[in-house]
Amino acid sequence: MTTLAGLPTVLLNFGGCLDLTKRNTKSCETGSLEDFAISSNMSNLKIKTIPYVNEVTCIDWKDGIKNIPDNVIDLILTDPPYGIRYKSNRRKVKHKSMKNDDGLYWLNDWCRELKRVSKPEAHIYVFCSWHNVDKFKQALAEYFNIKNILVWEKNYHGSGDLFGDYAPQYELIIFCSNGNKKLNGGRSSNVIRAAKMQTDNHPTEKPTNLLKFLIGKSTNKGDLVLDTFAGSFSTARTCKEMGRNFICFEIEPEYCRIAKRLLNDVFELSSLF
16 A cells, blocks of 8 residues: 555555444444343432433533533543534435534533543544544643544545545544543554445434444443434434443434434433423
């Protein structure tokens, strides 16, 4: 493979990437629905007294997060608005524009609150695009140790300038730590290949096998995962399958209704809308 001098290391080594599109690829730890029931029943009093746990919560992140106690979150895994006024023109279902995507005025307040609710050894994964990755990095670095930038290589590319630009086929995931916690399952590549979701639940829905891999690397059964921009609650559904607890906020009632339907077939959830 040709090495291009001057390019960030994170953008190289596609030949040795972790390929989640292969059928025999497994996450570090998957868990079962039975495991989830056990871990839920064995949750300690602290989990039971935290609001919004394992609920479909239709609320803006800044209103919901202020009710979360300090130092209770084991993992933050979220796909925030990228501040680029994103709108997909390739989906059969046309979604309306996403809220909070008209700028990053909320970014510093958001990072400060993430720090407050995180446990001392929490991990943080934040999806973003190249457009504003420097701004996300700068804001997150005020509160967390930035360990790496993972590259999610997609099995498709976006549109845009068809003749004057390269086809976009990846997104970035900023990986941060609030301490020195080790990853489960040893060291993995920072380039991960995962196919897009074949659904229209949300315009930026992330692959559940990608989420499962990240959750498995950074949590254990019974841990508490926070997603402040839940969309169609892919993080919640993945946590449910893996025996993790979750707190997920989503401001759009329509996506909350979709999430409730998708989650309802496994266990009953109370809803705040």
